[in-house]
Amino acid sequence: MKNRYDMVVVGAGPGGSVTARRAAEKGLDVLLIEKRQEIGTPVRCAEGLSKMGLGDHLEPDRRWIAAEPGSGRIHSPDGTQVIMSEKAAGNEVGYVLDRKIFDRALAYKAADAGAEVYTKTAAKGLITNDGFVKGVIMRHFGDLCEVSSDIVIGADGVESLVGRWAGIDTALKASDMEAGAQYLMSGIDVDQEFCEFYLGNNLAPGGYAWFFPKGERQANVGVGVLSSMTDQPAVKYLDNFVKRKFPEGHILETVYGGIPVLGQIERSVANGLILVGDAARHTDPITGGGIANAMNAGVAAVGVAVKAISIGDTSTKTLDEYERKWRSSAFGIALKNRVAIKKKFIKFRDSQLDNLAHSLKDVVIGEMTISGLMAELIKQNPKALLDLRKVVF
Numbered sequence: 157m158k159n160r161y162d163m164v165v166v167g168a169g170p171g172g173s174v175t176a177r178r179a180a181e182k183g184l185d186v187l188l189i190e191k192r193q194e195i196g197t198p199v200r201c202a203e204g205l206s207k208m209g210l211g212d213h214l215e216p217d218r219r220w221i222a223a224e225p226g227s228g229r230i231h232s233p234d235g236t237q238v239i240m241s242e243k244a245a246g247n248e249v250g251y252v253l254d255r256k257i258f259d260r261a262l263a264y265k266a267a268d269a270g271a272e273v274y275t276k277t278a279a280k281g282l283i284t285n286d287g288f289v290k291g292v293i294m295r296h297f298g299d300l301c302e303v304s305s306d307i308v309i310g311a312d313g314v315e316s317l318v319g320r321w322a323g324i325d326t327a328l329k330a331s332d333m334e335a336g337a338q339y340l341m342s343g344i345d346v347d348q349e350f351c352e353f354y355l356g357n358n359l360a361p362g363g364y365a366w367f368f369p370k371g372e373r374q375a376n377v378g379v380g381v382l383s384s385m386t387d388q389p390a391v392k393y394l395d396n397f398v399k400r401k402f403p404e405g406h407i408l409e410t411v412y413g414g415i416p417v418l419g420q421i422e423r424s425v426a427n428g429l430i431l432v433g434d435a436a437r438h439t440d441p442i443t444g445g446g447i448a449n450a451m452n453a454g455v456a457a458v459g460v461a462v463k464a465i466s467i468g469d470t471s472t473k474t475l476d477e478y479e480r481k482w483r484s485s486a487f488g489i490a491l492k493n494r495v496a497i498k499k500k501f502i503k504f505r506d507s508q509l510d511n512l513a514h515s516l517k518d519v520v521i522g523e524m525t526i527s528g529l530m531a532e533l534i535k536q537n538p539k540a541l542l543d544l545r546k547v548v549f
């Protein structure tokens with residue numbers, strides 16, 4: 157490892173690897189570090205990604221596609237089903253990934269493009285000078301070392317420390333978080349065509365339960381609950397759900413993780429530093445999905461970082477362009493608007509959720525997106541959802 161790079165990227169999740177790759181492709185000398193000894197494990201994800209979300213970040217590859225469900229099915233508390241079927245509409249469908257392989261494939265791409273990738277290398281602090289981030293203090297295997305750079309990218313996930321070290325308020329309130337618990341289960345009968353979503357205040361307060369197919373007789377079965385709406389751990393809800401749906405199944409893997417779904421981060425840049433992905437709370441408030449947003453944020457960050465380095469000005473004044481770019485992008489606008497939608501939906505009683513589902517009972521929504529679903533809900537329930545019109549359309 158050298159002691160100086162143009163860019164140091166902390167964290168080799170989807171956000172960090174895409175940033176490192178795109179920066180290396182633009183000719184920057186890039187170091188990508190990952191604290192774990194293996195990229196992609198342990199998985200903390202239900203692994204759902206739309207084809208649109210994959211974009212041009214990777215060519216589809218059988219090795220990391222565990223299933224290709226064409227439809228989604230939402231189950232309201234009384235069992236009413238709402239079907240979202242892109243396949244029926246002749247559109248593209250989604251993937252359930254194998255993230256152990258997917259995350260590695262993204263890191264390979266970064267390395268192929270010329271980034272240096274080091275695992276078992278954890279950022280421990282930042283080098284600062286005159287209020288500017290100038291590099292990263294890291295533990296590389298057993299050794300503590302300092303690596304300087306023009307710019308540092310914090311892609312260190314939901315528990316990000318990099319932002320905090322740079323003076324950004326990244327503290328997450330428990331009330332803004334969803335607690336997620338998931339089992340990878342085998343020996344269960346699941347329709348590989350559908351991602352299933354279950355709603356209900358007893359089942360998953362403030363969130364939902366899911367199962368996403370993962371190939372023959374396997375699925376990710378999980379629950380996300382809003383921490384402010386229950387004092388019970390998510391795993392308790394998960395165990396109840398599993399007992400009801402898959403009493404015969406075997407648990408092959410357990411996943412726990414926090415998902416920031418309410419308040420947005422106030423700043424995602426500091427002098428010499430940019431945050432991307434979960435570190436900048438880029439997860440969708442409704443679905444909890446963050447893979448696509450992390451990758452797209454990485455692309456936006458590189459555009460601004462390359463410019464800042466070339467003019468020798470990595471101050472917040474220059475890096476603010478990134479802040480403006482992502483907040484005004486499609487995903488930035490969606491994040492803001494969906495907080496409002498989420499806040500309204502978590503107040504609904506089960507009977508209100510049932511009524512909304514009844515209104516869509518005979519409608520097949522030809523889009524597996526929150527926007528498609530919300531548009532149809534508002535069309536069928538203009539009075540009840542009047543206040544959401546301005547955030548959906």
Ligand SMILES: Cc1cc2nc3c(=O)[nH]c(=O)nc-3n(C[C@H](O)[C@H](O)[C@H](O)COP(=O)(O)OP(=O)(O)OC[C@H]3O[C@@H](n4cnc5c(N)ncnc54)[C@H](O)[C@@H]3O)c2cc1C
Nearest residue numbers: 167169170171191202203204279313336413433434446447
């Ligand atoms: C239960 C659950 C289910 C989910 N389901 C979905 C889903 O179906 N679809 C979806 O799109 N999203 C889902 N998400 C969210 C998704 O996992 C994240 O949004 C996504 O991984 C964000 O990517 P990232 O690169 O920002 O961060 P991460 O993938 O978290 O990567 C951050 C990396 O930084 C490393 N790191 C941390 N600190 C340091 C350090 N000091 N030094 C070096 N490395 C460090 C970590 O080890 C990690 O590898 C889910 C999350 C949970 C918890």
